[in-house]
Amino acid sequence: MSSNSEATLSVQEKYDLITRNLQEVIGGEEIMKILAERDLKLYWGTAPTGKPHIGYFVPMSKIADFLSAGVEVTILLADIHAFLDNMKAPLELVKFRTKYYEELIKALLESIGVPIDKLKFVVGSSYQLSEKYNLDQYRLCATVTEHDAKKAGAEVVKQVESPLLSGLLYPGLQALDEEYLGVDAQFGGVDQRKIFVYAEKYLPHLGYKKRAHLMNPMVPGLQGSKMSSSDVDSKIDLLDDESTINRKLKKAFCEEGNITDNGVLSFVKSVLFPLGSLNGQTPKFVIKRPEKYGGDVTYIEYKLLEDDFREKKVHPGDLKAAAALAIDNILGPIRKKWASHPDFAKLTNDAYPDTSVKVTKKKESKKHNLQIGEKKIDEKIDVSRIDVRVAKILKAEIHPQNPKSYVSTVDVGDSSGKTRTVVSGLASFIPLEEMQDRKVLAVCNLKSAKFQGIESQAMLLAVSSPDDTRIELLDPPANSEIGEAILWEGYASAEKDGEILNPKHKIFEKIAEKFRVNSEGVAVYNDVPFTTKKGVVTAKTLREGTIR
Structure with missing residues (x-):
């Protein structure tokens, strides 16, 4: 990325480098x-x-391209x-989070050889609180309709039933930043369009x-949807260790032969191959496997890997293992730099304090029998926190916006007698007729x-085969009653006091790792x-599977 290479x-050639691998240019x-006339400013x-x-490697690999083309790049925090x-x-x-992002992004860029x-x-x-900027924001508010502001942020700003006014201001600020x-x-993802x-x-x-x-194109998360910082199972953090990377890749959705809805394959395409080609290098993606399964194979072109996966010449398990190794290799330098800096541990704690351990004396002494006091204490994380019940699907239909999901009306035995609507991504694995009138x-x-x-008001538990090619719903004993609580010997049953688990604390995700x-x-x-009064919960055919 020297200035000499830029001058030549x-x-x-600069335009081609700036726009390569992008989904759209306006x-x-x-x-x-x-x-x-001059170098571009972006x-x-x-x-x-x-x-x-790890989704941040997608824009960072493009920033490397921009710098190679002589672009003057600003990163806005x-x-x-x-x-x-x-x-x-x-x-x-x-x-604290702003500083955390700056230091981590610098570490990421250095790990792929980008001169920061x-x-x-x-x-x-530093400028958005100025008088001039705020006057321009007011001028914009006097021009933009509520409809246009809401539409502009639809793919980026978090959508809720009763949106805050702040979400309508967000697109205007991003426009003024230019x-x-x-x-x-x-520059941004296509979701910013x-x-x-x-x-x-x-x-x-x-x-x-x-x-x-x-x-840029959007990279699907490991579960098949957009990679998100708020979904712990959809992404791998830049500081995740090797065992965490392997665990998350093992749970990732990666259907054999499926190249269109495959977060693992998309990451290899959008990140690993572009990173491997930086500075004129030849990318190499190595699938390691025993000789009886064809032996090791090295891909220097993504299309060849995609073709082999489509034709089922590459097994999902082998793809996941190769991706896990490659990801661990690129995250290693970032983890090393973070661990070597004496202030970064404190910065992490300041930016992302463990709010799950902040409890009140009155609430926790009653509900969890924890140490009394106002200081931080460990909150119990075990299966007793989860309210799992025998339920019955009364009716299931294909989701009107997503043919890979079902929308089911489910009786979970609520005392009010009301049913719940449940959205589940099972349509690619379980025939619709098998979803009707069954206990789950x-x-x-x-x-x-x-x-x-569509609002989903509960979650159905299913088991996935080790290679993620088959999924089936768990079966309670045939004579179990609707609404009956699932129990685990040695653990107290979930309290029926109306508590809803806070998704920010990731309690369910931490417990489900042991399912x-x-x-x-x-x-x-x-x-x-998992037991009911009538016996244990089973899977019909799958063995040694992951429950999700």
């Missing part, structure tokens, strides 16, 4: 005009909310945006010019969440069977 590139002609912004994950996005980052934590001295880091609040950072273009179009429409209303916009296990004290516009189906087909937690 033609305008077309304003390409303007970029060409600028490159004919910014990429990130809001410091949840911990950065959007602290005000983080708070405005439905308060994902409380104000008292924003400054060529980058400019800017904290949003002017105040003095750039020619903004509506905000980019919003900026192109409304900045001229304030007398400011339109900018170009460069968009439902987790009933998780916070409701919307999936493709599995054993070699006898029995569902267990820590090797203790």
Whole structure:
């Protein structure tokens, strides 16, 4: 990435490098005009909310391309945006998370050989609290309709039933950042497209010019949906250790032969191969396997790997193992730098304090029999916290917005007599007729969440085969009663006091790590069977599977 190499590139070569591997470019002609006169100025912004994950390698590999093409790159640490996005980052934590992001992003860039001295880091609040900026924000509010503001943030700002006004301001700030950072273009994921179009429409209303916009494809999470900082199982954190990486990859959705809905394969395509080709290198992705299964194979082109996976020449288990090894190799230098710096451990604790251990004397002495006092104490994390019941699916239908999911009406034995709506991603594995009028296990004290516009009010427990090619619902004993609690010998049953587990504390995720189906087909937690008064819970055919 030397200045000499930049000087030898033609305008077309710079443009090709800037735009390679992008999903969409708006304003390409303007970029060409600028490159004919001078280097492009561009910014990429990130809001410091949840911990950065391996999905950040996608924009970072493009930033490496930009620098190689002589682009002047600014990284915006959007602290005000983080708070405005439905308060994902409380104000008292924003400054710590902003510093955490800056240091971790620098470590990430250094790990892939990107010279950070060529980058400019800017904290949003350093100019977004100025009088001029705020007057422009008011001018924008006097021009933009509520409909356009809500539409612009639909793919980015967290959507809730009763949205806060702050979410409507978010797209306007992102548009104004283009002017105040003095750039020619903004770079982001394709999920930002509506905000980019919003900026192109409304900045001229304030007398400011339109900018170009460069968009990366979105990398699916390990569970098949968008990779998210708030979904612990959808992503791998930049500081995860080897065992955590292997565990998460093992649980990842990776159906044999499926190349269209495969988060593992998408990550290999969007991150590992581009990183391997930086600075003119030849990428190498190695699948290790015994000779009886074909022996080791090295791929230097992603298309060849994709073709072999489609034709089932590469097994999902082998792909996951190879991806886990490659990810551990690129995260190793980041973990090493973080561990070697004396202040980074404190920064991590300041940015992401363990809120799950803050309890009150009155509540916890009553509910969890913990040490009395106002100081921080460990909160009990075991299966007694989860309300799992025998339930019955009364009716199941294909989700109107997603053919891979079912929407089911489920009787979980609520005292009110009301049924619950449950969304489950099982349509690719379980025939619709097998979902009708059957008993299942439902987790009933998780916070409701919307999936493709439909609120899911419980979770059905299913078991996945070790290679993730088969999934089936768990079966309670035939004579079990609807609403009957699942018990585990040696653990107290979940309290029926209306408590809903806070998703931020990841209590269910931590407990579910110890769920599995054993070699006898029995569902267990820590090797203790799931039981009802009528017997143990089983899987019909699967053995040694993961419950999810």
